[in-house]
């Protein structure tokens with residue numbers, strides 16, 4: 001089974017991903033060993049700490065793709081951004097300062113939006129709606145790690161009702177973020193609330209590449225069909241952004 005990973009921090013020296021090219025290449029090899037041959041590089045944008053400028057990211061992608069080819073690694077990398085939520089998120093996307101997966105020239109665009117770790121923006125349903133009007137699909141990055149969502153699941157249901165997709169982190173399924181996070185992930189997957197599983201890989205050692213273990217966990221839970229749906233959604237994202 002081949003996987004596509006829509007959320008990774010593989011490009012060197014842009015954010016809290018790898019600093020050294022050698023580590024980024026090791027991450028690339030790790031993806032391939034985990035049956036992943038297509039990924040989006042999604043450096044942090046608009047966070048209080050990191051902001052990957054689109055032009056700088058594009059140049060970094062071009063450089064890194066050459067390194068990947070030179071090293072003989074069978075991995076295709078496309079550019080996106082993990083857009084940290086901010087009040088002008090819609091505007092910055094429309095202006096091209098916040099990058100989506102896909103562009104205005106592709107069939108569809110997907111905005112990978114990270115919410116603050118502790119709060120839940122009250123205007124989120126409106127943002128999802130505003131983006132949908134422009135045929136941009138909102139994907140909420142790792143909501144299972146958001147403390148507000150843990151306390152009030154209704155927030156998630158409101159976002160889903162507005163049409164958002166949820167992306168879980170692979171490590172959440174295997175206990176990397178604690179048992180509460182693992183239980184919640186399992187429950188949401190069982191309830192059909194999850195659309196994509198991604199590694200959110202940052203480095204080859206602690207926050208690693210690969211989805212194989214998460215999908216094995218889904219099989220253990222008897223939730224293989226939920227996993228299959230997530231895999232198909234990732235395929236759709238790749239196809240629609242070609």
Ligand SMILES: [Fe+2]
Nearest residue numbers: 007009082200
């Ligand atoms: Fe991330």
